[in-house]
Amino acid sequence: MQTERPKRTTIKDVAKEANVSVATISYVLNGKESISEETKERVRAAIQKLNYVPDLSARGLSAKSSKLIGVVIPQTEPGSHLMLTNPFYSEIVSSIEYSARINGYHLLISGTDADADYLKLAMERKLDGIVIIGMYPDEFYNELKKTRIPIVLVDSYCLDHYFHSVQINDRYGAYIATKHLLENGHREIALICGVQKEGGVIRKRYEGYADALKEFGVPVRKDHVFEGVVDFDSGLALAQRVVKSGVPFTAAFATADILAIGAMKAFRSLGWAIPDRISIVGFDDLSISRYMDPALTTVHQDIHRKGTSAMEMILRSIQYPEEGKQELTLPVTLVERESVRRM
């Protein structure tokens, strides 16, 4: 969008079309309050008609703009300190970067925790926007609002009107995963999940699991829930606990593919063939899920679109700062592969 082209629409063209001064266009783009709604509307219509893209590299605007977008990734594993160990993060960061790049922005990635230090960083670096993945304490969100920087929360159930939001229907995703197992005749279904936090993604997925069980008249039992951190080794360990529990499980629903993949490895090493002895359904549809043998049946979410949508919301928020909260809930679907058998 930033490349120079012949006959590029300029701010003058827009001013002419909207019958206002160039300064007025600039005011509208920069969200000045003093412009009337009627004028704003006229300017927006002209921008849309002419397909005008503000040249952010032009001197006047770039003084305010760092063209840097911050991405915050949760540090779930205090031991490893490596931010991209779950392929989910590398996949979404790739997509955010792609969308940023084609719009002339760069990503500042940082494995820092979402705390006061990050706010300092955001101000010092003059970030033009921030994409925050995951759930954080309320105080952090409250502090973030003070920055006045456009912020998109990905996979957070924070309801604050300040933040734009991209998410999926986690509860529904878990419901269709569990229902798929129930429809295939399974009744003893282990839940292998991350740590449940109030209002968090994992809690929603637990609720979806419970919804499906209730629909089929199967009691929801605490000793069917195996909770740990979300990584491969935790998947291994949780599956070992599933086997050792003595409960005659025939299926497991893992709330993340990386957990499912760890669990598959442990099940097999303990002699539980997949899907003959135990069926398993994951969640995320990471690229590696189809590399597995058997390939993992899982809940597909469009990680690429999640990333690009987050970036697009920031761009829109920069361009139309007077607009309100943007929200997007992406659909999820079940992808049947080879890890579930009919009882």
Next chain:
Amino acid sequence: MQTERPKRTTIKDVAKEANVSVATISYVLNGKESISEETKERVRAAIQKLNYVPDLSARGLSAKSSKLIGVVIPQTEPGSHLMLTNPFYSEIVSSIEYSARINGYHLLISGTDADADYLKLAMERKLDGIVIIGMYPDEFYNELKKTRIPIVLVDSYCLDHYFHSVQINDRYGAYIATKHLLENGHREIALICGVQKEGGVIRKRYEGYADALKEFGVPVRKDHVFEGVVDFDSGLALAQRVVKSGVPFTAAFATADILAIGAMKAFRSLGWAIPDRISIVGFDDLSISRYMDPALTTVHQDIHRKGTSAMEMILRSIQYPEEGKQELTLPVTLVERESVRRM
């Protein structure tokens, strides 16, 4: 290193210890040519003795420092545009980020190609250092030198003295992988590899493969080499060509784990069980290699150390700009898992 601590060693302590002025220390740290070698040596000894870490956040130095490190990742797949599709990149970026973070730096990641635009970006962003992964055209390296920014090349066989370098012994790694197959009685060994470029990593790995074959008196044959891009789908496609070739292969060496993992999937879907019908060895030891079933026998390289070493070289180059080229070749070892059988 940047955190405030009581009794932190200051530049004054170093000046006192080295018996020079504070300004002289600053000159040495900033690589001023006019300081004598003898004085430089004295200052360095004092810095080492007192374990002094320059406070880059202090006003005087920070004006020159952006505390930003650029990371260039090759865009191997024109179609996808996503920079982290090969887990090798997400693993090394995580490690560079970790090392940058604990030293008070941030990463600017960009999937841009290594071209004139990147040079512009490097100057505009005042990058303090750049880590460049992979091989690029000579002209790019020549342009890069003009920036005078400390640059570390990872996995490049560019010999220019300007650049610091972190690599592994690719030829030796491929040699031990192939030798392992030969020692297990295999003689018809397919090479599944990326596109060979003169002086590139893949060419070195091809040479290591050929070295081992020659040592065992096995002819090196062109129709045993299957070349494509380095990703999962290419691994699938190349393995299909291996099966259809009609050559009675009993083993394959893949020059990257992601190729091996794609190949495993294709072999099995065509009825070639692993390792019963075909043995396979990979290269890289990505985390996902041990998730596979059977787990992949592969050449281990220390990706984490590769990333942190690259960052450490940049820090050292910033601190001692008068020092010359730093080079590190990390060892590789064979990790025996489950994908090779004895004939």
